Amino acid sequence: MSRIVSMEADLAGVVLRTPLVLAAGTAGVIDEMADVLDLSRVGAVTTKSITLQPRAGNDWWRILDLPGAAGMINAIGLANPGLDAFLEHACAGAAGGEGVAAMPCRVIASVAGFSVDEYVKVAANIDEYSSAHGGCFPLLELNVSCPNVRSGVEFGHSAGLIRELLEAVRPVVRSAKLVVKLGPMTPDLPGVALAAALAGADALNLGNTMPAMSIDVEKRRPRVANTTGGLSGPAVHPVTLKHVYETRRKLAEIRPIPIIATGGVMHWQDAAAYILAGASAVGVGTGLFVDPRCPLSITRGLEKWVARQGRTRLSELVGDLLPPETPGREEG
Numbered sequence: 027m028s029r030i031v032s033m034e035a036d037l038a039g040v041v042l043r044t045p046l047v048l049a050a051g052t053a054g055v056i057d058e059m060a061d062v063l064d065l066s067r068v069g070a071v072t073t074k075s076i077t078l079q080p081r082a083g084n085d086w087w088r089i090l091d092l093p094g095a096a097g098m099i100n101a102i103g104l105a106n107p108g109l110d111a112f113l114e115h116a117c118a119g120a121a122g123g124e125g126v127a128a129m130p131c132r133v134i135a136s137v138a139g140f141s142v143d144e145y146v147k148v149a150a151n152i153d154e155y156s157s158a159h160g161g162c163f164p165l166l167e168l169n170v171s172c173p174n175v176r177s178g179v180e181f182g183h184s185a186g187l188i189r190e191l192l193e194a195v196r197p198v199v200r201s202a203k204l205v206v207k208l209g210p211m212t213p214d215l216p217g218v219a220l221a222a223a224l225a226g227a228d229a230l231n232l233g234n235t236m237p238a239m240s241i242d243v244e245k246r247r248p249r250v251a252n253t254t255g256g257l258s259g260p261a262v263h264p265v266t267l268k269h270v271y272e273t274r275r276k277l278a279e280i281r282p283i284p285i286i287a288t289g290g291v292m293h294w295q296d297a298a299a300y301i302l303a304g305a306s307a308v309g310v311g312t313g314l315f316v317d318p319r320c321p322l323s324i325t326r327g328l329e330k331w332v333a334r335q336g337r338t339r340l341s342e343l344v345g346d347l348l349p350p351e352t353p354g355r356e357e358g
């Protein structure tokens with residue numbers, strides 16, 4: 027007899043029906059994926075990262091499929107409609123014109139900016155909109171991979187910058203829970219993650235793409251117009267897996283906040299590995315480009331795995347990793 031398994035994921039009190047989160051920038055502005063995927067069967071959709079002003083993004087080509095199923099390189103350049111059009115058109119027009127609040131899954135609003143002030147304005151406005159529309163964005167994610175204009179580095183790159191950002195943003199986000207999304211190149215990622223947790227982040231998303239490049243040697247030209255871009259997909263999974271494992275351990279005794287693990291989830295095993303390393307939910311981005319319905323097969327695979335492990339709740343397996351199995355060392 028098959029067991030009934032609860033696949034719910036709890037992100038700082040916001041409960042997702044399943045742990046599968048469509049990653050920022052890979053699922054349209056808000057609800058475009060609804061054309062190909064039943065959104066009532068995913069945990070959450072993340073919006074495209076929204077900036078204060080509209081952005082056209084970089085020139086084409088800006089997406090590249092890598093050989094050998096390594097993943098892809100993108101250099102979209104944060105193309106998005108900007109805050110005003112996002113609230114007036116995208117939010118209002120979602121769910122066939124009924125608005126974001128009518129969407130059948132949780133919606134995470136992703137916020138990006140090029141100054142502290144910009145993050146504050148975008149986050150405050152989206153949070154206010156959410157309060158006025160039935161809490162339609164219960165989670166607000168800060169994409170801190172944008173360069174800080176003042177110092178030229180990413181906001182997520184140091185504990186000091188993250189603290190400065192959260193000191194300004196935390197007070198204006200009154201209803202949504204705050205997620206901080208850190209990229210895999212963050213120096214001392216567990217340390218920066220802890221700084222974010224102590225500065226008021228309710229959850230973390232680890233991680234983002236890794237800086238990368240590809241060259242067409244016959245044409246002797248870079249393959250994306252921006253010359254370099256961000257690597258995502260299977261190649262980044264082992265890197266982010268280690269970050270999730272180490273960050274969970276670092277936070278454990280001080281301020282254990284939930285982690286969304288994002289990077290290279292193509293099959294249920296990739297997601298299961300993240301859960302065992304300590305993630306409460308998993309993001310899927312590149313996987314959607316290969317198969318837009320992959321969140322459903324990943325969820326089914328996870329469900330069977332939870333049952334095989336003799337558990338009734340996926341959450342029981344979060345961080346439940348055993349030590350390595352070793353045949354030991356030969357004497358002599």
Ligand SMILES: Cc1cc2nc3c(=O)[nH]c(=O)nc-3n(C[C@H](O)[C@H](O)[C@H](O)COP(=O)(O)O)c2cc1C
Nearest residue numbers: 049050051075100169234258259289290310311312
């Ligand atoms: C085409 C594309 C656009 C993206 N846009 C954003 C974005 O706007 N904001 C953001 O936080 N991450 C963005 N990302 C990063 C993804 O959300 C995700 O963190 C990353 O791709 C790693 O996950 P994956 O290996 O499953 O794709 C983008 C990724 C891709 C491939």
